[in-house]
Amino acid sequence: MRHTCGARIIGLLAIVVCASVLFAPAPARADLAAEPIGRVEPLSAPGPHSVWVSDGVNERIALVDLDTDDMRGMVDGGWGITAGVFTADGRIWIPETHYSRGSRGQRSDVVTSYGPGSLTPEGEVPIPAKRAINVLPVGNAALSDDDRFLAIFNMTPATSLSIVDLERRSFAGEIETPGCSLVYGAGARRFLMFCGDGAALWVELDDEGNAIRKIRSERFFDPQVDPVMEKGVRRGTTWYFPSFEGLIHEVDVSGPVPTFSEPWSLVSDGERAAEWRIGGRMPLAVHRSSGRLYALMHQGGPHSHKDPGREAWVYDLERRERVDTIELRNPGLTYLGVSMEFGQGWLWPFSRLYDWALSMTPLGVASLAVTQDDEPLLVTGSEFSGSLAIYDARSGQYLRRVITGNMTNLGIQAPYGGATR
Amino acid sequence: MDRWVTHVSRSLARRTSRRGFLGRLGAALVGGAAVPLLPVARAQAAGAREPAPGEPDPTSPAGDPNSCEYWRYCGIDGFLASCCGGTHRSCPPGTEMSAVTWVGTCHNPEDGKDYVISYNDCCGKSPCGKCFCNRNEDDKPIYYPSKSNDINWCMGRAGVVYNSTTAIVLGVATEPDR
Incomplete structure (x- = not known):
């Protein structure tokens, strides 16, 4: 009987405590302050891994930070x-x-x-x-x-x-x-x-x-035999222009008149026989401080000078020798700034389903660029997509895809983090 | 899926402001394996057509002006005027044909002769977005204008806004294409 009475008292207390907790007035919290209308962010200095990417549809360039995957802003053209x-x-x-x-x-x-x-x-x-x-x-x-x-x-x-x-x-x-x-x-x-x-x-x-x-x-x-592409890159006082057949023409602009070195080849005789060629919209990039040249390569016939690339071949400009090969992934597909990527968290081999699907389309790499800092990134884009694929430019390791917000990524400019010429 | 992809690619293409890019996107999205079949299917759907004198059978890709494989398009880089309200010899309504352009040399399989083809652009309206073709035979860089399809040939009075491209026979090629 005493036990029953004590239990009732404890139960009653519990109800009172719960009710006081549930129905007690909430502690006073400060209201959110009214915010000003019309504020526009200033542009902070772009970091070394910031690139400008041209969109042929929206007629603009977008500034993208490759480290944070952020689109920082844009400039409209005409x-x-x-x-x-x-x-x-x-x-x-x-x-x-x-x-x-x-x-x-x-x-x-x-x-x-x-x-x-x-x-x-x-x-x-x-x-x-x-x-x-x-x-x-x-x-x-x-x-x-x-x-x-x-x-x-x-x-x-x-x-x-x-x-x-x-x-x-x-x-x-x-x-x-x-x-x-x-x-x-x-x-x-x-x-x-x-x-x-x-x-x-x-x-x-x-x-x-x-x-x-x-x-x-x-x-x-x-130009009748082996035209030189207009898609050159500059390192110091030397311009490097590739030809349709994969010869690099060096133009030294340091003197009172330009001088031209004997062209050297991106491809060996065997690779030429296997129809390896340079091609694309921006098929050449240079990391100026290290002297590494990146060439976008594909296998194709004599009229394939605009075809997308499958590999980036890396050259030491001092030795004029290939030192590395980077197998490229498709930069990925976007629509209205939304990535179409799927399945990255799925079990292998299904996690590669998206890459496999992309490999079945000609949605290939048309442009490449490299940032100029000491930890450079290789950036690749497609003229049919708003997505970029990013690689460690020194190791060639694929890192990730970055969405630019563009409908197309036609040209890539990397003017920060090092010498611009 | 095919219908969605086609819708996406056409929507993109309609918004393009440069010659070429999204037409190729459309071609890409439709799927590499399906692309070669499309001109054939289109030609068959068009029903029986009489071949123009001296032209290949219009039910074959080499004779179909709506196909990238049409014999005159060997050097083309752009949207086909014939898919955009015009024909392979005339521009769509409301556009204006560029007065200057580049010329290529294409082989007509019907009579076995090489012809000089003038790829005049149609100008003044935004890019057509349909039937993009990019074959690039004999294409040269921009510093060689008479052989460059990377130049927007809409210029001068026609304005710079590119819509589509024609392929007009100028005559039989009498010497090697240089």
Whole structure:
């Protein structure tokens, strides 16, 4: 009886305690503070593993941090492929073509600038409405090595250069370059161009941006036999241009006129017999401090110079020898910025189902780039996807895929973390 | 799945602003194995057609202007005007044909002759997004304009906005293509 009474008391106490806990007023918590409307993030300095990726559909370049997989921001261009020009003061310059009514109306070409720490346009320089529009992410605009002048390739189809004075932010003038196309930086006030007969044109400017010298070199290749691709890379004072047949043409721009070394081959006789070729949209990249050259290679016939690559072949530029081979994965498929990837957590071999499915499509690697820091990343992209595949550029180990938010990843620029030329 | 993939690829292609990229995406997404079959299926679905004089059988890929394998398209890099409201010899309504372009040389299997083909672009409306073809025979870099299909040949009065490409016979090739 006593036991029963004690149990009742304990039960009653328990009910009281529970009720007090359940129905007691909640401790006072501070309200969330009202937040300001209209705030826009500034752009912090891009890290060494930040890359700009061109989207041919959305006509923009997106800034992507490969370490955090974050899209940091974007810059819109106009008709044609958007590609940035990066000066040492942290500015970005974008040559653009617009129409007053979208795809029709009055055409206007400008160079728009973006200051450091901002992706808001800070100004624009009108240029002649002649800017060349083609499918190349490189070779259509170039800086003089002193960052003073920007040269923009024009094609109407008559060829010329528009020179922009970046210091005065004004159009300096137009230089006729009949028979010669594209443009590459080649010194403090010099530019290099390709001519249709296999020669190079050397254009030198004065302090006002006028041409004081135009020198046409001897032919250094035969475009009828083995054309040199326009898709070159620069290390110091040397440009490296691959040919359709896999020869590397080195152009030294350190002297008063360009000089050309004897070309050397990316492929051995056996590899050539097996039809290994360089190909793609951006098939060459260089890590400048280590002197490693990365070439996008595939097996294909004589007209396959734009075909996507299966492997990245790595060369030591000093020895002109291949030192490594990186088997590439498909960069992956996205739609509206969403990865289509599936099955990574599944049991083997089902975890490789996505890679297998991608390997059955020609959704291959069209472009590659390498960051310029001491722990470089090799970045590969497809012109049909908004996904990048990332590798350790030194070991070749595949790391991960990164979504850029782009519909396509047509060109990749890695201007941070090391020498830009 | 095929229908979804086709829808995705066409949606992408409709939004493209550069010649080529998403047309190839469409071709890629539809699946490598299926691609060679499509022109055949399309040609069969079109029913019996009379061959044009001197042209291959239109029910064969080499004779079907809506097929990338059509004999005139040996050097093409772009959307077929014939899939976009035009024909292989004329541009879609409302566009304007570029006055300048590059020329290739293609072999006509019907008469065994080589012909000079002019790949004039159709301009002024956004990229068609249908029937992208990229064969690149005899294509050369941009510094060799008369042989380069990487150039957007929409320029001058026609404006720079690329829509699609035609393949027009200029005549019999009388000398080696150089």
